[in-house]
Amino acid sequence: MSAGEEERNAMADGEQRLADAQRRQWQSTYTTNPGMYGEEPSEPAVHAASVFRTAGAGDVLELGAGQGRDSLYFARAGFTVRAVDFSPVALEQLHEAARASGVEERVRTAVQDVRxxxxxxxxxxxxxxxHMLLCMALSTEELHALVAEVRRVLRPGGTFVYTVRHTGDAHYGTGTPHGDGIFEHAGFAVHFFDRDLVDALADGWVLSEVxxxxxxxxxxxxxxxTQTLPR
Known part of the structure; x- marks a missing residue:
């Protein structure tokens, strides 16, 4: 095995260990903190619902839905929602909240690692x-693969709205470094975006807002x- 192959294998092993650790961290967090984000939707979800409605969207895929406050908001707003997350605990909490809110028929879930x-x-x-899914412990290569998957499942003219912490954040460059712009604080790893990464992920899209x-x-x-696929 060449030195280059050994280095690539070591990097892959490190990424997998970090991914596994983050999955355990989130599972534990959701188990001990049901409803940790409350019932109100995030501001980006409220904005996204308006954008999606204007574009004539009928169904929404939420990546990293967690306990579901935004998925439930989309469902109450009249959208059909597909919610995916790598935490079975979080999705079960989402199911229970959907039943309690009377929108169970509008929400489907799937356990899914976006890698x-x-x-x-x-x-x-x-x-x-x-919302803040792309800035988790995903390498730049994994981010490009994920956005390619988003492009694949979207219909022509479909819209992708996402949020990320960026390099102007106070935590950028501090904590435990994992390389590739990823730093860990209190057990949670964050990939901080610079503008070049945003632009690279928008290649082939219409980038309408940062x-x-x-x-x-x-x-x-x-x-x-906010970025949209050409029709």
């Missing part, structure tokens, strides 16, 4: 939403990105 191909046919959804906003403690500094 793997999405369990949907080509051209099968009108819109995709992801909106800066703040959320939560510190506060966290994020971008809300």
């Amino acid at each position: 793997d191909p999405l369990p949907l046919p080509d051209d099968s959804v009108d819109a995709v939403f992801a 909106h800066a906003f703040e959320e939560g403690g510190l506060p966290r500094r994020l971008w809300r990105v």
Whole structure:
């Protein structure tokens, strides 16, 4: 085995260990903190629903849906929702909330690691939403693969709205470094985006907005990105 192959294998092993650790961290967090984000939707989800409605979307795929506050908001707003997350615990909590809210028939869930191909046919959804999913412990290569999958499952003219923490955030460059712009704080790893990465992920799309906003403690500094597939 060449030195280059050994280095690539070591990097892959490190990425897998980090991914496994993050899955355990989120499973534990959701188990001990049901309803941790509350019932109100995130601001980006409210914005996305307006964008999707204007575009005539009928169904929404949410990536990294977690306990489902945004998926439930989309369902209450009249969309059919497909919610995916790598945490079975979170999706069970989402199911229970959907039943309690009377929107169970509008929400379907699937346990899914977004590093793997999405369990949907080509051209099968009108819109995709992801709040802080892309800035988890995903390598740049994995991000490109994920966005390619989003492109595959979106219908022509479909819209993708996502949010990420960026390099202007107070936590960028601090904590435990994992390479590729990923830093870990209190057990949670974040891939901080620069503008070049946003632009690279929008290659072949119509990039209509990169909106800066703040959320939560510190506060966290994020971008809300909106991009659309050409028809």
